[in-house]
Amino acid sequence: MARKWKRLAAMNRKRIIFPTVTEGHFVVYTTNQRRFVVPLAYLSNGIFRELLRMAEEEYGLPSYGPITLPCDSVLMEYAVSFIRRHADSKRQLMVALTLNFP
Numbered sequence: 001m002a003r004k005w006k007r008l009a010a011m012n013r014k015r016i017i018f019p020t021v022t023e024g025h026f027v028v029y030t031t032n033q034r035r036f037v038v039p040l041a042y043l044s045n046g047i048f049r050e051l052l053r054m055a056e057e058e059y060g061l062p063s064y065g066p067i068t069l070p071c072d073s074v075l076m077e078y079a080v081s082f083i084r085r086h087a088d089s090k091r092q093l094m095v096a097l098t099l100n101f102p
Helices: 002-014 040-044 048-060 073-084 091-098
Strands: 025-029 036-041
Touching: 036 040, 036 073, 040 048, 048 073
Parallel strands: none
Antiparallel strands: 025 036
16 A cells, blocks of 8 residues: 555656646747747747748647647747737748748
């Protein structure tokens, strides 16, 4: 019985606890492993949809685990600033991509 409790206690110590995300948001990661908590409303934006499409082409659809976007944190911050200003242009995203990937 004591061994069973010790084993259970050891399993609980190894458990990884992820920070919670507030309702109406989801998490994406960039290629340099920076974590972004993004509002669900961004899914309706063309720039963000294009980033997700590019992630699907690059990495496939994850069945379990985080969504990783094929950009670094600088480009993600740039895209988020566009989205916050209500910009919805693939042209602007392509300009950002060409600046990010010489």
